[in-house]
Amino acid sequence: MPTEVTWTAPVATGPVDVLIRVPGSKSLTARWLLLAAIADGPTTLRGPLNSRDSRIMQDALGQLGARFHVPEGSDSLVITPIHPATAPRGDAEIHTGLAGTVMRFVPVLAALHDGDVRFTGDEAALVRPMGPVIAALRALGVEVTEHGEPGHLPITVHGRGRLPGGAIEIDASASSQFISNLLLAGARADAPLEVRHTGRSLPSLPHIEMTLAVLERAGVRAVHRVDDDGLHVWRVEPGPLALGEVIVEPDLSNAGPFLAAAMIAGGTIAIADWPVSTTQPGDEYRRLLTRMGALVEREGDELWVSGTGAIHGIDADLSAVGELTPTIAALAVLADSPSHLRGIGHLRGHETDRIHSLAVELRRLGAVTVEHEDSLEIHPRPLTGCVFETYEDHRMATAGAIIGLRVPDVRVVDIQTTQKTLPDFVGMWLSMLHTESPAGRTW
Known part of the structure; x- marks a missing residue:
């Protein structure tokens, strides 16, 4: 897909109140x-x-x-x-x-x-x-x-x-x-x-x-x-190997952008079938989002995240949960205080160099970012919409959509790169906001 193809991220016009079912991990x-x-x-x-x-x-x-x-x-x-x-x-x-x-x-x-x-x-x-x-x-x-x-x-x-x-x-x-x-x-x-x-x-x-x-x-x-x-x-011992029938947990990392939406727009997002016990790094959202100002509760098999629009900066070691960094960075750029995301040097070898890519795109929006070898400092400033490059990285694309909930005219390059892990991200995003495709979107 040509890199000039962009999608204008919709701005949230009111609180959200949706139950989301994310696909398997x-x-x-x-x-x-x-x-x-x-x-x-x-x-x-x-x-x-x-x-x-x-x-x-x-x-x-x-x-x-x-x-x-x-x-x-x-x-x-x-x-x-x-x-x-x-x-x-x-x-x-x-x-x-x-x-x-x-x-x-x-x-x-x-x-x-x-x-x-x-x-x-x-x-x-x-x-x-x-x-x-x-x-x-x-x-x-x-x-x-x-x-x-x-x-x-x-x-x-x-x-x-x-x-x-x-x-x-x-x-x-x-x-x-x-x-x-x-x-x-x-x-x-x-x-x-x-x-x-x-x-x-x-x-x-x-x-x-x-x-x-x-x-x-x-x-x-x-x-x-x-x-x-x-x-x-x-140490692994070779031997008999049988699975039979396996139920795949929902992808908790992919739930992150929707949970972030509750913090930005206000209201509540519930994620269906959130496991009680899991090895998925995305389960750490419960602690991280609480620190950033969200109210996180569990109701039966659902995880509920509620926000008021207020977001606090965070100093966090994300070495064990690096894949959550783009979502946390997108919230941090909208926070009321600076953030320092540490232990993420390994993200330089992901779909793109995520530390550098985040630093470049957040600066393009107007934030002050300091890029270190193993961490990223984010100092919020008034932001202005722009073309938000994704570098063929699905998590960069969802980060752009998150920021666009508050900042008008964020044009995300190649939003369809989200199909790598979330086949209908755009449809789910628009449904969450109860809106049609935003004006100015091109494919």
């Missing part, structure tokens, strides 16, 4: 799909996310021999796993789009394929770090060829139908996905797989805990410990 859907593809028998996922990223994951796993079926009139997905006797052999090519879970999870699984598997992706994917994936595969005895800049796509994994186990060390400072990918595929290794993290920091630890939880649900023994040197170590 992107992170959980990706993990369930991969495990279902290597399970001992068929799996039924109820309520999985149907978005560009999840479709790319299905296409990738389909190249390796998994099969997918949607029963008529159902929101479920039935997965028939890869079977060694019927799996395709020979060379394959997988396009990862801009999906981090596909580009980091599937190459390890490709070692189990009998043939060469080439991985490429969207132009923006070719600059995302892949070095730890490549290093881990080579440490496990899997041959990998790099075709471009070292440590990046495109690469070819020379699958030989097996993934040796053993003990390896890895630096996952740039992304927790570099740990999760090994743990997931380790369920089908020849021997127990032990992974030791040697980096200076470990971002998004909840996502690794999520991986351990889905492995446990599948009957795989996976444990986490901290060794005598203070290093995190994970």
Whole structure:
């Protein structure tokens, strides 16, 4: 889609009062799909996310021999796993789009394929770090060829139908996905797989805990410990793997923009089926939004967030929940005091360099932002509408929509990039505001 295509974000004209049902979790859907593809028998996922990223994951796993079926009139997905006797052999090519879970999870699984598997992706994917994936595969005895800049796509994994186990060390400072990918595929290794993290920091630890939880649900023994040197170590035991029927939780991170709307417009937004206990980082919104001035309550299976339009700045360590940063930053720019969002250096390797991109776009609106290597300071000022670039990043797009609730004439570039994880974001947003498409929108 051409970058000049913009969507004028609607301004909230009154309080909101809506029950929102967000689709299934992107992170959980990706993990369930991969495990279902290597399970001992068929799996039924109820309520999985149907978005560009999840479709790319299905296409990738389909190249390796998994099969997918949607029963008529159902929101479920039935997965028939890869079977060694019927799996395709020979060379394959997988396009990862801009999906981090596909580009980091599937190459390890490709070692189990009998043939060469080439991985490429969207132009923006070719600059995302892949070095730890490549290093881990080579440490496990899997041959990998790099075709471009070292440590990046495109690469070819020379699958030989097996993934040796053993003990390896890895630096996952740039992304927790570099740990999760090994743990997931380790369920089908020849021997127990032990992974030791040697980096200076470990971002998004909840996502690794999520991986351990889905492995446990599948009957795989996976444990986490901290060794005598203070290093995190994970061990996965190969063995039987069965999922059966799985209900996918709603995506709590994708609920964030709607919760933010209650704080900006006033009123209440309720999110249906908010889990009582979860490993999703989005559950941290309950604490963060409370600190910023929201009233957060639980009513049965629903989470209610109410606001008055007053928003307070926040000094917060977001290292474990970095994906929430764009939403928190969008609120911070409308707050009554400065904010400092810390521990987010790993966001520089996401769909875009989110720290730099946020700093640039918030400055364009009129805020004073100070960009540090690992954090972002936001000093609110009177804002003026402008073209808000999204850099092919779905969370940058929703951040622009959030700010546009209060600031007129915020023109979000390529709002359809939200289809990566939230297929009908625009429709849900307009429905929340009880409005038609805003004047001036172009596609």
